[in-house]
Amino acid sequence: MFTRRQFIATSAGTLVATALPHIARADVKNFPFAEFEQRIARKDFKGMTKDMLPTPCMVVDIDLFEKNLRTMADYAKKTGISLRPHVKVHKSVDVAQRQIALGAIGLTTATIAESELMSNAGIKGVLWTKQPASVNNLMRAIALTRKDPTFMFVVDDPRVADQVQEAAAAARVKARVAVAVYAGLKRQGIENGRPAVDLASRIMKSKNIQLEGFMAYSGYASHTKTFAARCKKSQEDLSGVNETIELARKSGLPIGIVSGGSTGTYNMDKAFGLTELECGSYVFMDSIYREVGGQSDDAVYTDFENSLTVLVTVDSKHHHGQVSTDYGNKALARPTDTVKGKPWLKVSTEGAEYGILSWSDAGGEEPKVGDRVEIYCSNLDMSTNCYDRYYIAKGNDIIDVWPIMGRSGAAQR
Numbered sequence: 001m002f003t004r005r006q007f008i009a010t011s012a013g014t015l016v017a018t019a020l021p022h023i024a025r026a027d028v029k030n031f032p033f034a035e036f037e038q039r040i041a042r043k044d045f046k047g048m049t050k051d052m053l054p055t056p057c058m059v060v061d062i063d064l065f066e067k068n069l070r071t072m073a074d075y076a077k078k079t080g081i082s083l084r085p086h087v088k089v090h091k092s093v094d095v096a097q098r099q100i101a102l103g104a105i106g107l108t109t110a111t112i113a114e115s116e117l118m119s120n121a122g123i124k125g126v127l128w129t130k131q132p133a134s135v136n137n138l139m140r141a142i143a144l145t146r147k148d149p150t151f152m153f154v155v156d157d158p159r160v161a162d163q164v165q166e167a168a169a170a171a172r173v174k175a176r177v178a179v180a181v182y183a184g185l186k187r188q189g190i191e192n193g194r195p196a197v198d199l200a201s202r203i204m205k206s207k208n209i210q211l212e213g214f215m216a217y218s219g220y221a222s223h224t225k226t227f228a229a230r231c232k233k234s235q236e237d238l239s240g241v242n243e244t245i246e247l248a249r250k251s252g253l254p255i256g257i258v259s260g261g262s263t264g265t266y267n268m269d270k271a272f273g274l275t276e277l278e279c280g281s282y283v284f285m286d287s288i289y290r291e292v293g294g295q296s297d298d299a300v301y302t303d304f305e306n307s308l309t310v311l312v313t314v315d316s317k318h319h320h321g322q323v324s325t326d327y328g329n330k331a332l333a334r335p336t337d338t339v340k341g342k343p344w345l346k347v348s349t350e351g352a353e354y355g356i357l358s359w360s361d362a363g364g365e366e367p368k369v370g371d372r373v374e375i376y377c378s379n380l381d382m383s384t385n386c387y388d389r390y391y392i393a394k395g396n397d398i399i400d401v402w403p404i405m406g407r408s409g410a411a412q413r
């Protein structure tokens, strides 16, 4: 016979255990949630598992991540091409340090703030892949040059080259500059041939600038579907760059580096003239990259593993064929996202903090309220930009937390 108190305790327990079975698991219930942030600050992950994490959050499978890093590093070593990976996709010093430890000669960055972050963390050979067009960017690029003489950046405009010369002379430093040339992407890069070589010569003649070579990023090639079509596109996009290199060498200009390439074209661009690769997405991969196809399979790109997921919670279920989640617009949910291990679920959004997972009647198992689901995001650059940390997982266990470049402390992103 139950006492009233026992009855209430048992009913409550049964309710939780039935409706939200994962929450009723003893290890989860007993975790000191009030200390969650303190635990992370002191890197005490004892007993912390994926099912305890606040959602939506980014989770990195450490084994797959390390495999990706090794695959790219081994390829670079084997083929004799340098690796200067792009950090825009991860914005993480922890990731960058691991890339360097495996042989990367430096990093490429999209913003001066990323460059400062990586250089200030002691990483040498940072190449900023945009030109310093504003006074703010220019003065910071020069200040970083003074602090870290291995820092480099690009220029694609003679006026900016002159401004760099003036600012570098005033600061009594020698700026290291590569000329950004057009490689099929109409957002950056001076015209190949004579205009590019004239700019390189102008830089050569500038007392306070050292010419490093060229940067040629063939961004459209990176996501061209099928290996054969991608190879063709990359070769076409880099053909003008090769003419520029030839003309520059004939003009007696020292061309040290030709930087470019991407996760999609890493295994073709050496033949098309690049001396170093700026690949970024390979560390985590996203759902859109997965579809570009590879050498062995035209439909799926399997060279690198999807090591990053967004962990989300199913938080309401009232309508046929769908559940709601906490993965909405603010978390950058996209209809092109895919669900790990549950390909029958489709992702959409229903507001800032509301996402939808839907399925047809022919689909597999239906998600339940309280379930955790892992999503492969569509575009790493965009998604990682709106999260603050990566939870690093070994199986179900959280073994580390790596900060993503912060929004508030970062002198702009």
Ligand SMILES: Cc1ncc(COP(=O)(O)O)c(C=O)c1O
Pocket (backbone or CB within 6 Å): 086, 088, 089, 108, 129, 217, 219, 222, 260, 261, 262, 263, 264, 278, 279, 280, 281, 282
């Ligand atoms: C200039 C530049 N280089 C390299 C990359 C890296 O490309 P991916 O992430 O496709 O490897 C990017 C990404 O957009 C880029 O903008």
